[in-house]
Amino acid sequence: MIRIGSYKKPRVQHFWNRQGYVRYIFLILLMAFAYRVISIRTLTADDLSLKQRAINQSSEPIIETARRGDIVDRNGEILASNLILKKINLNPMQLQTEFIPKLAQSLGMPFVELNEILAKKRENRRRYYIIKKNIPLTDPVINRINKLKKERINVCKNITKKPDLSLIDKALNMFNVKKSTPKYTTTRKCSRQLAEGITIEEDAQRYYPKGASMAPLIGRINHDKEGISGIEGEFENILSGQDGEKHLRHTGDSSESYFNPVNITKLEHGHDIELTIDSGIQFHSYNALKKSVLFHEAESGSAIVLSTNGEVLAMANYPADDPNNKQVYSPEHYRNRVLSDKIEPGSTMKTFTMLLALDQNKITATEDELIDVTKKIGHIRPDKKYKEMTIKLILQKSHNLGTVNVSEMLTKEDMYNTWNNLGFGHPLGLIPSIENSGSLKHFEHWGDIDKRTLSYGHGPMETNLAQLARAYLVFANNGSIPSLKLINGANYNENIIKIFNKETIDKIGHILDSVVSDKGSGYRAQIGGYSVAGKTGTAEKVINGKYSKNGDKRTFFVGFVPAKMPKYIMAVRLDYPKKCYASWHPNPSIPCQGSNSASMVFKDAMEKILTNDNSIEVLSES
Amino acid sequence: MKTGQSPDFTLLTTILVLITLGWIISFSASLGKFGSYSFVLKQSLSIFIGLMSGLVILNLKTSHLRKISPVLYLLTLILLAAVFLPSPIGVTVNNSTRWINLFVYNFQPSEMMKVVVILFMAGFLVRQEKDLKHPWLVLLKTLLIVGTPAILLMLEIDLGAAIIVTLTALSMLLVAGTYLKQLWYVGFTLFSAAGIYITFFDTVRKERMFEFWQEDLWTNSSARVYQTKQALIGIARGDWTGTGIGAGIQKYSKLPEAHTDMIFSVIGEELGIIGMLSVLFAFAYIIGKGFNIAKHALKNRRKYSSYVAFGICSWFSMQISVNIAMNLGLVPPKGFTLPLISYGGTSMIFSIIALAILLRIDMENRAEYQIQRQYV
Numbered sequence: 001m002i003r004i005g006s007y008k009k010p011r012v013q014h015f016w017n018r019q020g021y022v023r024y025i026f027l028i029l030l031m032a033f034a035y036r037v038i039s040i041r042t043l044t045a046d047d048l049s050l051k052q053r054a055i056n057q058s059s060e061p062i063i064e065t066a067r068r069g070d071i072v073d074r075n076g077e078i079l080a081s082n083l084i085l086k087k088i089n090l091n092p093m094q095l096q097t098e099f100i101p102k103l104a105q106s107l108g109m110p111f112v113e114l115n116e117i118l119a120k121k122r123e124n125r126r127r128y129y130i131i132k133k134n135i136p137l138t139d140p141v142i143n144r145i146n147k148l149k150k151e152r153i154n155v156c157k158n159i160t161k162k163p164d165l166s167l168i169d170k171a172l173n174m175f176n177v178k179k180s181t182p183k184y185t186t187t188r189k190c191s192r193q194l195a196e197g198i199t200i201e202e203d204a205q206r207y208y209p210k211g212a213s214m215a216p217l218i219g220r221i222n223h224d225k226e227g228i229s230g231i232e233g234e235f236e237n238i239l240s241g242q243d244g245e246k247h248l249r250h251t252g253d254s255s256e257s258y259f260n261p262v263n264i265t266k267l268e269h270g271h272d273i274e275l276t277i278d279s280g281i282q283f284h285s286y287n288a289l290k291k292s293v294l295f296h297e298a299e300s301g302s303a304i305v306l307s308t309n310g311e312v313l314a315m316a317n318y319p320a321d322d323p324n325n326k327q328v329y330s331p332e333h334y335r336n337r338v339l340s341d342k343i344e345p346g347s348t349m350k351t352f353t354m355l356l357a358l359d360q361n362k363i364t365a366t367e368d369e370l371i372d373v374t375k376k377i378g379h380i381r382p383d384k385k386y387k388e389m390t391i392k393l394i395l396q397k398s399h400n401l402g403t404v405n406v407s408e409m410l411t412k413e414d415m416y417n418t419w420n421n422l423g424f425g426h427p428l429g430l431i432p433s434i435e436n437s438g439s440l441k442h443f444e445h446w447g448d449i450d451k452r453t454l455s456y457g458h459g460p461m462e463t464n465l466a467q468l469a470r471a472y473l474v475f476a477n478n479g480s481i482p483s484l485k486l487i488n489g490a491n492y493n494e495n496i497i498k499i500f501n502k503e504t505i506d507k508i509g510h511i512l513d514s515v516v517s518d519k520g521s522g523y524r525a526q527i528g529g530y531s532v533a534g535k536t537g538t539a540e541k542v543i544n545g546k547y548s549k550n551g552d553k554r555t556f557f558v559g560f561v562p563a564k565m566p567k568y569i570m571a572v573r574l575d576y577p578k579k580c581y582a583s584w585h586p587n588p589s590i591p592c593q594g595s596n597s598a599s600m601v602f603k604d605a606m607e608k609i610l611t612n613d614n615s616i617e618v619l620s621e622s
Numbered sequence: 623m624k625t626g627q628s629p630d631f632t633l634l635t636t637i638l639v640l641i642t643l644g645w646i647i648s649f650s651a652s653l654g655k656f657g658s659y660s661f662v663l664k665q666s667l668s669i670f671i672g673l674m675s676g677l678v679i680l681n682l683k684t685s686h687l688r689k690i691s692p693v694l695y696l697l698t699l700i701l702l703a704a705v706f707l708p709s710p711i712g713v714t715v716n717n718s719t720r721w722i723n724l725f726v727y728n729f730q731p732s733e734m735m736k737v738v739v740i741l742f743m744a745g746f747l748v749r750q751e752k753d754l755k756h757p758w759l760v761l762l763k764t765l766l767i768v769g770t771p772a773i774l775l776m777l778e779i780d781l782g783a784a785i786i787v788t789l790t791a792l793s794m795l796l797v798a799g800t801y802l803k804q805l806w807y808v809g810f811t812l813f814s815a816a817g818i819y820i821t822f823f824d825t826v827r828k829e830r831m832f833e834f835w836q837e838d839l840w841t842n843s844s845a846r847v848y849q850t851k852q853a854l855i856g857i858a859r860g861d862w863t864g865t866g867i868g869a870g871i872q873k874y875s876k877l878p879e880a881h882t883d884m885i886f887s888v889i890g891e892e893l894g895i896i897g898m899l900s901v902l903f904a905f906a907y908i909i910g911k912g913f914n915i916a917k918h919a920l921k922n923r924r925k926y927s928s929y930v931a932f933g934i935c936s937w938f939s940m941q942i943s944v945n946i947a948m949n950l951g952l953v954p955p956k957g958f959t960l961p962l963i964s965y966g967g968t969s970m971i972f973s974i975i976a977l978a979i980l981l982r983i984d985m986e987n988r989a990e991y992q993i994q995r996q997y998v
Binding site for chain 1 (some may be wrong): 717769839841851861871876890899905906912913916928930937939942946950951952
């Protein structure tokens with residue numbers, strides 16, 4: 001009979017303590033792991049928390065490149081746009097050497113050359129190499145490469161294999177009884193393969209259909225596709241748009257990530273910009289300018305054509321580079337001299353002296369009003385040619401002393417206010433970053449000489465060509481001037497400042513019509529069939545504040561057509577023409593002046609502009 | 623004979639929960655990695671076979687296991703050698719020859735050896751109880767028992783299994799009451815031999831080991847630590863609550879061996895710190911409970927059962943510790959699976975079998991005295 005309770009638990013031998021030790025060792029270990037599990041989230045690696053690393057690694061950024069906006073002229077003609085091109089990208093590490101001869105053939109380059117390049121790239125472990133770029137879609141290279149990518153050729157590869165050791169060898173080897181150095185066997189494995197590491201990628205190139213004729217105005221973009229000069233640079237923000245950045249979550253091959261990308265920045269394509277420029281007018285202006293600069297061996301030339309309401313129809317500069325040719329780049333040739341050079345406009349300002357005097361009734365500008373030009377005023381000496389002159393004659397002959405005589409009737413303050421209202425010294429706001437708005441010294445700081453020189457376009461003022469052209473808008477707006485406009489749809493100051501009376505404008509306008517006649521200094525600007533008004537100007541080159549002794553001159557012409565109710569206002573400037581002639585034929589040269597250089601550009605360009613404009617009636621030949 | 627007891631409910635539940643969790647996570651990891659259901663199906667089959675075998679074991683007296691353990695040992699040794707037979711019998715993957723082709727799937731005798739060596743070793747220790755006083759003799763015999771499979775395992779390039787088998791046997795020797803002095807000598811000799819071998823003859827492995835601890839993990843761009851870095855990044859990504867099952871991304875391309883060795887990191891990513899702690903707690907419970915069972919059996923003077931239970935627990939503990947330490951970036955990555963969780967057919971089957979033995983021993987522990995007397 002078993003007595004319950006008689007079973008006495010035996011004393012367990014003391015070794016079971018050892019079981020306990022082992023058990024606690026492992027349980028403590030597991031507790032340590034628990035601590036580690038919690039602390040991993042706070043770890044940092046290279047100043048980057050592990051969590052951030054995880055986030056970075058879990059998503060893939062996708063950059064969507066924004067399309068750069070086009071630049072178009074007032075008629076929608078493209079001045080700058082994007083060409084879609086292709087480029088060929090090689091991965092030298094991936095490309096099988098067997099394909100190199102065929103690739104060379106497809107690319108149309110010598111095998112030796114390509115092989116050498118690729119060998120060098122492989123040495124440097126490069127994985128990305130653009131072998132050819134800016135390839136038009138029509139280029140046969142594209143087709144040849146595409147064909148090559150479909151071709152399979154025999155590719156052989158050496159494979160080193162670890163030797164198969166026998167079991168005994170392995171055992172001996174392990175105990176270092178017999179050291180068998182592993183002999184790697186090399187086997188050659190060949191298979192027909194497709195080429196790897198050749199990709200044709202999209203490439204965009206900015207294209208300027210008008211070439212050099214617009215270059216200083218439109219500017220260009222750099223390698224990073226950022227506008228660096230001209231309209232491209234000034235309106236970079238509008239044109240470039242904003243690249244979109246999306247983050248795709250990594251979920252292997254699941255398509256879910258493509259439908260739920262996290263938008264970091266929204267893709268915004270660049271906006272188009274429409275200029276007030278008329279390509280046709282620009283073309284004629286540029287051509288005339290180029291021809292004249294070369295003919296007169298001038299350093300440079302610039303011209304601007306305005307419409308009545310202040311819209312810039314053309315803004316031409318020479319010399320200029322073709323922006324499509326990436327090999328040539330000289331910053332000088334992208335200089336928009338119309339806006340960025342400040343100049344003394346010379347005799348072209350005499351017009352405004354006369355306008356002010358007439359407006360204030362200091363003169364009548366009639367045929368019976370004679371100005372005495374026999375006395376020296378300040379440093380300006382009389383010439384022997386004239387004793388008394390009408391206002392018309394002063395302007396026709398661009399007579400300095402005559403003009404100074406008139407200016408003596410005017411106060412400094414009135415002159416300053418008028419010049420100020422005409423916008424001299426004030427920014428135009430067309431391309432602010434390159435614009436040099438010139439200067440107009442306050443009349444309180446003028447001496448008598450300053451007032452006198454100002455009357456014929458020198459002294460206390462400097463201006464750019466666009467400001468000068470704008471001042472002449474008074475003739476097209478009955479004595480008022482509107483702001484200049486370059487971008488259609490942009491906000492420009494719409495205030496129109498009234499400066500002169502209509503009668504004054506009509507009278508002086510009529511006189512300027514006569515300046516462009518056989519009797520006036522602007523005789524070279526006459527255009528058959530049209531009434532042309534204008535004023536020539538010549539300014540000596542200023543070097544360190546002093547006029548050049550070599551007789552280097554800037555020559556100007558500002559004119560408008562038709563003389564009554566003008567439609568086009570054009571200002572031309574030639575810098576330091578060296579050879580001027582009495583006519584287009586190279587007769588013995590004469591000193592260069594606005595009359596024999598700049599005015600020829602006006603005629604040359606305007607003749608063509610007018611021919612294309614049917615709205616202006618051609619006068620009878622009488 | 624029936625024990626008259628049912629398996630410990632909490633322990634059984636914990637085991638089944640871990641198996642289920644492992645099944646889901648390895649499903650997630652292998653599906654993510656391979657995009658194919660074949661791994662899931664194979665794993666389901668392994669779990670099914672494991673559970674069926676477990677059911678058989680639960681109804682099998684431990685004494686039977688003791689009786690057949692020498693046969694099993696010999697059989698396993700033969701199987702271990704059989705992997706070297708030419709294909710289609712032997713299967714070599716990644717330069718390691720570990721598998722026998724069973725056509726449906728590949729059988730890995732080394733996993734079987736881990737259990738069998740415990741069963742055989744326990745019997746040996748009981749038989750040699752008196753010889754324990756002749757410590758050198760016992761040690762020699764132990765080395766023979768362990769050494770034979772260990773050498774075969776090393777030839778298979780399955781160093782992990784060789785170490786596990788050796789250390790399990792040594793730990794069993796420890797608790798069986800061998801003199802510490804001799805054990806210390808042997809342990810010292812083994813470790814220094816391994817140390818000398820690695821230092822002087824296996825410079826590659828030495829570099830690999832030292833590089834891991836010497837150089838800061840994040841400045842080390844070596845491919846060998848890549849796996850560790852990615853495991854840690856995955857865990858960091860999971861944070862407290864994890865991304866949710868299936869929403870982890872490390873398994874797709876960044877984390878190698880996500881479904882096997884690195885499954886704990888996947889748990890960290892998909893179930894977060896909470897998930898990892900739960901798994902750790904579950905394992906701690908199983909191990910703690912297992913050691914208790916061993917102790918209990920010893921109190922009931924059932925040494926064989928005690929040694930077996932202890933052997934199973936220390937094997938599990940070592941395997942879990944190394945695997946988790948590897949996932950947490952504490953030791954260099956090495957091929958160790960996480961029992962019950964990692965993908966792997968044979969390993970899953972024998973893990974379940976081992977735990978079934980543990981449950982059975984517990985049932986026997988609780989059996990009435992009369993019944994218990996028949997147990998070993």
